[in-house]
Amino acid sequence: MASAEEKQTTGQARPTSRDVARLAGVSHTAVSFVFNGRAEGNLSPATQERIRQAAAQLGYRPDPVARGLRRRRTAVIGLVTDEIASSPFAGRLLRGAMETAWADEHLVLTVDSGGDPAKEDAAVAELLDRRVDGIIYAAMSLRSVRVPEGLHRTHSVLANCLPEDDSLPAVVPAERAGGRTAARLLLEQGHRRVALVGGLDDIASVERLRGFRDALRAEGITVPKEWVIRTGGEISGGHEGGLRLFDGVAPQDRPTGVFCYNDRVAAGVLHAAARLGIDVPGDLSVVGYDDQEHMAAFLTPALTTVALPHRAMGEAAARLLLDAIATGRTPPATVRRLACPVVPRASVGPAPTR
Numbered sequence: 001m002a003s004a005e006e007k008q009t010t011g012q013a014r015p016t017s018r019d020v021a022r023l024a025g026v027s028h029t030a031v032s033f034v035f036n037g038r039a040e041g042n043l044s045p046a047t048q049e050r051i052r053q054a055a056a057q058l059g060y061r062p063d064p065v066a067r068g069l070r071r072r073r074t075a076v077i078g079l080v081t082d083e084i085a086s087s088p089f090a091g092r093l094l095r096g097a098m099e100t101a102w103a104d105e106h107l108v109l110t111v112d113s114g115g116d117p118a119k120e121d122a123a124v125a126e127l128l129d130r131r132v133d134g135i136i137y138a139a140m141s142l143r144s145v146r147v148p149e150g151l152h153r154t155h156s157v158l159a160n161c162l163p164e165d166d167s168l169p170a171v172v173p174a175e176r177a178g179g180r181t182a183a184r185l186l187l188e189q190g191h192r193r194v195a196l197v198g199g200l201d202d203i204a205s206v207e208r209l210r211g212f213r214d215a216l217r218a219e220g221i222t223v224p225k226e227w228v229i230r231t232g233g234e235i236s237g238g239h240e241g242g243l244r245l246f247d248g249v250a251p252q253d254r255p256t257g258v259f260c261y262n263d264r265v266a267a268g269v270l271h272a273a274a275r276l277g278i279d280v281p282g283d284l285s286v287v288g289y290d291d292q293e294h295m296a297a298f299l300t301p302a303l304t305t306v307a308l309p310h311r312a313m314g315e316a317a318a319r320l321l322l323d324a325i326a327t328g329r330t331p332p333a334t335v336r337r338l339a340c341p342v343v344p345r346a347s348v349g350p351a352p353t354r
Contacts, residue, residue, distance in 0.1 A: 015058040024054035031055075035062045076107045077321060078127035078135040080148065082115045092293075093138055093159065096314025104322045106133065117146060124150035134321045137161070138314075142172055142204045155324040155331075159317040160310070162203070162335065169331045171316045171338065175204050178306045178340035179211025182259045182287045185304060185342065187219055190351035191257035191285060195227035197241035197269055198261030205230075205261060208289065212259055233261055238268020246276050246284075256284060256351045263288040263296045266303055270347070274300075281349030291343045301346035309338040 017031045024031070026047060033039045034051045043051075054060075079097055081090075098108045109132065113119040120137075127135055134155035139145055145161045147168060158170040186194050196212055199205030209228070216223060229244055231237030238260060246254050260266035266288035270280060278284050280301055288296055291307035316336060324331050 015060040017060070017062070019058055020051060020054045020060050023058060024051045026051060073133050073325070074131045075105055076109055076130070076132050077101055077318070077325075078124075078130075078132040079108050079110045079138060080120060080123050080127070080135060081110070081112050081138045081140070082120070082145075083112070083140045090140075092310035093314040096311035096316075097136060097138075097159075097318040098314075100315045100318035101322065104318075106322065108318075117148070120148040121150065124148045128153060133325045136317050136321055138317070141202070142175060142207075143202060155321055157317045157321045157324075157331070159313050163333070166333055168333055169320060169336070170334075171313050171320065171336045173204075173308050173313070173340050174337035175207035175340070176211035176214070177337070178289065178308075179208035179213075179259075180215040181211075181340060181342060182208070182289065182306050183212045183215035185287050185306075185344075185348055186257035186259065186285055187215065189257075189285060189348060192219075192221055192351070193255045194221070194223065194257040194259065195229070195245055195255040196223065196259045196261075197229050197245070198231055198233055198237055198265030200230065200232060208259075208261065227255055231265070233265060235264050235268040235271070238265035238270075239272045240268070241265070242269040242272025243276075246272065246278060251283070251352075257287070257348075258284065259287045260289065262290045263292040263299075263303060263305055266305070266347075267295065267299055270299055270301075270303075280347055283352055285348040285351070287348060289340075296343070297345065299347075304345045304348040305343050306340050307343050308340060312338050 017035070018028055021028045021031045030043055030047065031051055033042050034048055039048045094110065101108050109127065111123040113123055124135060128150055132154070135151060136157050136159055137148060137151060138159040139161035143161055144164050145158070147163045147165060151168065156168050158168055160172060162170050162172060194216065196209060199208065213223065227245065229241040231241045258269055260269055266286050269286055273280050273284055280286055286303065288303045288305035291305045296303040296305050316338060320331055
């Protein structure tokens with residue numbers, strides 16, 4: 001008898017479950033029991049093992065298409081994104097979703113729309129035509145989104161975004177709690193003169209600032225209006241904000257701690273501090289946000305930051321979707337907020353005595 005490898009190299013047909021049954025000396029039904037999860041109580045452990053050994057010898061694998069037709073499932077889920085392919089965090093979210101799906105014997109078919117609503121609608125329609133079992137819609141940054149047409153026709157979950165119509169379940173970062181965490185990193189080191197740099201009027205900026213103020217208010221501290229500097233989310237904005245806070249200002253009149261909207265802004269603040277001869281963390285402590293790969297750990301000094309849980313979001317969204325697929329029940333349209341963990345490094349130290 002030709003081996004499975006020989007069959008593949010000579011172009012012979014792939015082995016079937018009937019081939020496995022003949023080699024194992026059992027019925028075709030017995031083989032079906034083993035590969036459809038119904039062997040327990042119907043076949044002895046020895047028979048199950050003999051069937052698996054025969055399958056391994058032949059190189060047999062169940063036909064996923066045929067199995068999907070029987071179950072009315074394809075064992076494939078779709079993942080539609082806006083601009084996540086260009087995001088430094090994309091890999092973490094995708095890996096979380098894909099590995100969770102793989103552990104549940106599902107593949108993930110990913111489509112990036114580039115933020116084009118028409119492409120998003122077309123991508124969802126194409127995935128539905130391919131009979132995916134469900135769809136995750138993920139965004140590059142936390143925001144309210146128009147739910148693409150077609151998502152309500154299958155099991156769907158949002159990741160790192162919120163539906164404008166509150167119609168679907170969503171998994172997002174706990175941004176307000178993250179802002180509180182960032183403030184506490186400075187408060188625990190004795191800082192009472194603290195500022196915030198960066199951000200816009202998006203959900204993440206608003207929530208992080210709310211959390212930051214929550215923690216300070218609990219300690220009886222109010223941030224002066226001029227120390228909340230909205231300069232965007234890039235290094236240039238952080239540099240501008242740092243200069244506005246420190247350039248020409250006497251040490252006793254400037255903040256000793258700065259919470260930055262993200263790690264890029266924090267990099268700009270560090271550059272401004274270096275330019276002005278301000279030592280970090282001796283004279284100034286800096287906290288970032290995001291834990292941006294290939295950046296935060298390589299700044300000087302290495303940046304203490306609050307990480308966005310991208311991998312955990314991918315895992316949680318996939319798990320929520322897979323559970324809905326398995327039970328056939330649509331999950332409630334609730335928002336699950338995941339903790340943003342601290343990544344301690346070298347940019348935070350005790351408040352200077354002045």
